[in-house]
Amino acid sequence: MRLFYAIFPPREVQAALGEAQEKVRGFKGWKLSQRHQLHITLLFLGEQPEDRLPEFRRVGQAVAAQVPAFEIELGGTGYFPATGSPRVWFVKATGEGLETLAKRLQQALSNVKTKEQFHPHLTLARKKSPAPRIGPMILNLQFKAKAVCLVESVLERSGSQYRVLEQFSLG
Template sequence: MVRAAPTSPAPRAPRPSAPEDRTLRLFFALKVPGDVATPLAEAQRNLRGNWRAVRADQFHVTLAYLPTVPPERVDDLKRLGARLTEDLAPMQVRLRGTGYFPNEGSPRVWFVKVEAEGLDALAAALRDGIHALGLKTDDLPFKAHITLARKKGPAPRVPPLTFELGWQAGNAALIRSTLRKTGPIYDTESTFRLRGTEPEHAPQPAPHSPPPTPEETP
């Protein structure tokens, strides 16, 4: 009796490779000026254990976060930001006490609270406008804050601090976040000047200085 030779299983077709994720992580925010960022950075000296401090040049107040944005929709977001900020007056931003997210019982983020008249309304308008464009934002309720550090392992709590600091916010920005092993890299996609705010590069005239005569003009 002749036995049939065992047949080898047919080779499996290779799985199609997953499409490359080309979406961007973007957020609208108020940037923190250097004279406010410096004392906040000094407060980070209180960190112990596995707290990872946020770089001072990355301090900001997030207004709306978009985790997945197709590159071709960035211009839509730039137009949205320009439209919603063009009639806004500069905001007087005030810093208050520190706190934790999600709560003091299981802290993962150490932050300082932020207050400004009109800030909640701007954040809500941005999120509504983003959704109207068919794009997604995160589901977290808006709580104005500046993140100072993130917890990466066991670490003691930071003593509570209160800041009597503030600044006049004359600009908002659309920022791209690129994740790296060393931390996120932020690049500004667009800056939106609030009504009545001078461009950042424009020199301010000296107080009470008369305009130059034609002979004095260089």
């Protein structure tokens, strides 16, 4: 199972992000993330055996219970990598509990090797072929993070499909 922990914004924020995505629809080379799948990844666990699910559920529950609900702001857009040919178009996420959640999940699962350093963001689109950079946008969207989700990512021909396995309420 390919797993990760994430925070999903509410539907009204996903709809507003979808409006921002519309500005790149005419640009060839960009594949938009599906609105209902827009999320902030806290920790990518990668490919894991199904028998570890109880452990991942326990950790998600314990870590989420330690952090109170908090406000998240989605600000300006950017690219990964920051220079050269971009692969990902994202919106930067900030919030008092984001770093804490990511760090505590990583510490609790130190036996899981993770490659990426935590950069709080929400992916709006990925590059499929040569694509132009889109000018910067400031979204200024806010929402209250109330839960952390354990998510399974299933790779399909059309792209990754996400299935929330469990949701853990924050503090």
